[in-house]
Amino acid sequence: MHGTEPWKTALKPKDVVLCHRRSYLGLNARKVKMIRQQLLGLLASYLAGASASVTVRKTDKGPTGYEVDFKYINTTANRVLIGGGLQPFSDHFHTTLNTRAWYDPHDYKPGDFYVSHGQPPEDYQWPYEMTNEGDGVWTYTTPLPSGIYSFAYLIDCDFAPNCSIVTGQLVTDPDLPPFENVKGDQVASSFQVPFDARFQGTDDINGNFDYALPAPAEFRGTIKSVNYTSPGSIHPEPDVHHLALYLPAEYGKVEGKKYPLLYLSHGAGGNGNDWENQGRMSSIMDNLIAGGHIEPTVVVMPSFYNLDDSLPRFIMGNFSTMWALPTSQHIRENYEKYLFPWVEENLDVCDKPSCRAFAGLSWGGRLTYEMYVNATDYFDWFGMFSPAADGPYVDEAALAANTALAKKGLFVAYGLYDSVIKAGQDLQAALDGLDIKFLTRISPFGGHYWNTWQDELWWFGVKALWKPFPYTQQTGR
Template sequence: MTRREVARAVAATLGTASLTATALGATPASATGNRDGSADRKPGAKYGPQVRHTGEGPTGYEVTFRYHAPTARRVQLKGEWYFERPSALAERLTGPDHLAETQGLLPRQWQAGDVPASHPNSTSPLWPVVDMAKGRDGVWTYTTPLPGGVYTYGFFVDAQADDTTTSGQLPDPGNPAWNVTDGVLRGRAVDRSQIYVPADPDFPAADLSWQGPAKGARGKLTYATYNSPGHVTPVDENHLVVYTPPGYDPKRVKPYPTLYLSHGGGENEMGWSTQGDLARIMDNLINQGEIQPTVVVMPNATGYASSARDQEHRTDLVERVFPWVEEHYHVSTSASDRAYTGLSAGGMRTAYLLLDNTEQFGYYGIMSAGLPPDTVLTDARTAAMRKVSVFVGCGWQDPINPGFALNGSSLHRGPFRAVRDLTAAGFHVQSDFVDGGHNWHVWRILLKDFLTRVAFLPPTTASAAWGA
C-alpha cells in the first residue's frame, strides 16, 4: 500500500475516535499519562495533535496529527518514528570498521524492545515522510500508533519533501514551542513540534514517564539575550535559554549548581528546551528526588567567527556568559558546582573544554562525540583532568560511535576511542552506551544518566553509582 493509500485508509476511521490533545512545553497543558489518554487541551490548539488510548496492538495508543490548510494541494508529515529492533540485528553493536544497519521499522511493526532510530543510520534526521489526507473541512490528517515516549514532527505544505531534508519544514500551529504564547513569539522560532505519548502497560515499553508531564511542581524556561562583542550573527550579541527549577529561590542560603547544556550541529539555544524535553526531564528528576534543584543554561554556540578548537565560543562562555548568569541568577561561582555536557557538535565542544578549559567545570559529559584527532594528553592536561569527572555516552548504532570519517574527514576518534584512550591514560571514565542512533531518543537518556550518576556527585560517589 502506498503512503497516500495508507493516509486515506486511516482518515476513513476518523470521526469514531474519541480524541484528546497533548503537547510538549515548559508548562504544558498536556497528557497526564492516564490509561484513557485523557489530557488538557492547550489554549487555542484547535487543530493540534490528538492522542487516543486504543488498548489494541501494537502499542495501545495512537496519535492523529492535524493541519488546517484548506487551499493546500499537498501536506506531508515527517516524524521521528522509524524504529530498530536491536535483538534482531546481525551485528547489534557498531565496531571500529563497520556499522550495524538498522531495519527502518514503521510504527505498526513495533514490538517491545524496539527503539527509535533513523534509517539508514546517519547523522542526519532520516525519518518517514508521509502524505496526509484532506478532509472536507480543510483539515489534513494522519493517524499512526506510537509507543510511549517523546516524538518530534513537522509539516511540509505544497513541497516536495523526502527523508533527507527539513528545508521548508513547519511546526504545528496547534502545538507551538514553549516560547510562543497567544501567537506571540519570544526569541527564536523553531521549525518543528513535539508530542508525548503515554505507555500502555499491556504493551510493554521502556519506562519513559520521566520525559512526560511533571508529577508535581514545574520549573520555568526563560529566553534571554546578552552582550557578546565580536559575535557575528547576531552582531555583538547572542542568545541563551535558562531553566530555573521548581521553587527557585533567589534568596536561599546555598547558591544553585549550574548545568551548561550544548546543542548539536545545525541547532541553537532552543534545541534542548524543545526536542530535548529539558524542562520536563528536570522537573521530574527534581520532584522525584533523583537530582538536586539545578539551574540549566543552554547557550547558542553558533554565529561566531571561525576559530581553532571553537576558541571564540569558549572565550565567550567564560568571559561573558558566566558573568551574565551569575549576575541574573543565584548560582554558585565555583567550578565544582558547574557541569557541561552536549550532543554531537556539542559533545565536541565538551571535549575542547575538557582539554583546554579543564578548570572551569567539575563535570564533563561527552555525548555522541569523541576526542579531537590531534589530542595529546600532556602532563599538565593529565594533572588537571584527574580533578574532574568525565562521562562519555552514545547510541550503539550511531555512526559516530566508532569514529567514522564524515565528508572525507575524521572529525574525532569517536566515543569508543575516547573511552579507550582516556582509560589507557589512567582516567576513570564513566561510559554509557544505549541502543539507538544519532538522535534525541538517545540524548535524552544520556542526559538523565549524566545528571543522576555523575554531575554534582563526588568522584567516589559517582563511581559507586556506576558500580565501579
C-alpha cells in the first residue's frame, strides 16, 4: 500500500552521486497498444519542450545542511507542482494515526519527518509549487533532511492520481528515469539527501538514512529487470512475467558458490521495481554486506499483479485497478508453481530453507505471513514489514499441526504512525500467546510509507536475517 498525495504521489545530483546499477534482460517487442501509449507520452513531452534536472547541494547551514534545486523546462505549462511522493513534514508532537502537521520543508526543525496520511487544513497550500522564471523555465529550491524522495512533475494538475503519464501531465525526470521493466511501469523518479548531524540530529529520533547511499565501489552489486516464463501472465507479455533482481558484487566470481536467497515483495499499487526506485534496496543490501551484517545475498523482487487474467489488468498509478488484488494464497500458489522453480534453475542460489527468506511490505507483509503459515518448510526467515494481515492468526491448533512455525526466524515491524499498526500488534499478540519467539521493530518516525520500510529492511538485515534462531533475549544484542 502506498501513500499518494499531489500531491501524493531529475536528476542526477551534482554534489551527491546516486548510482543505479541497471541492466535489462529479456525485453522483447511489446504490444501495439503499449507502444502507442509510450509514443503519445513522448510526443506530449516533445511538443512541450520538456527537460529537467535536480541538484542536491551541501550548504553547511540550516535548516538541514542541504538544499535541493529543481529545474524543469516546459514551454506550454501554466502551472507545475512537484508531487508523486514528495511530502510535507510533521513531528512527534502533532502526529497520530489519523492526523499530522503540514510543515513546509523551509520550516524544518530537527526531528521532523514525513508521513503520507492525514487531511490538510482547508486553506492549505501545497509547498512544492514551482516558479515560472520565463521562457518556460520552472524552478523550485527547498531544504530537505536525510532520506530518499520520489517525485514527479505535475503539469496543470493538482492531484497525482488524476495526472496521466500518457498525456504528459505527469512527468518523470528524463535525466534519471526510474528503474522499470516496461516504460510506464513506474510513475516517479527519485533522489537522496545525505544526513548532517549538525542540523538534523535530535535526541528523540534518528532520521539518518545514509545506509541507503552508495556503498564503497567494491561492494556495489547489480540490479536487473528480468523476464521469466509464467504461463497465464498478462504483463509484460502473454505467459511472461517480470521481477527485479539484485546480485551481490561477489556473484559469479566464486566458482560453484551458491548464495543465500531473499524474496522481497512490494505492496498494493506497486510492482517489483518499487524496492529499488523508492527504497534503494540495492544500496541497503550493499551496505549490509559491506558492514558484515549479512553474507552476500541474492534478492528476487517479483510482481504479484497481472499473474493471470482473473482480475482486471493493473497499470501502475491507476487507482481504479490498485485494489483489485489477488489473494495471498493465489500469489503463493503461482510463485510456487512458476517463480520459485525458475529462480532455482537459473540463478546460483541455495536449494535449502536454511538459506532462504521471504519478506515484504504492507500487502507484501501479508504475503509473507501467508508464506510463513503455508510455505513454512520452504523458508527459514520471514520479514513482515507493516503487514496488512487481518487474521485469524496462528493459534494452538495451527501450531500443533505445524510445529515448525515455532522454529523460524521471524521479524515483525511497523511504524509508530502506521495505518496497519493494529494488525501488526494483533499478529505479535498471537505469536506471544503461543510463546513463538520473534524480533520486532517500531520505526519511531514511521507511517505507512517508504521511510518506514527502508528502516525495517535495514534492521531486518542487521538483527534478524541469517541470524541463529529461534531468537532469544540475547539475539541482536
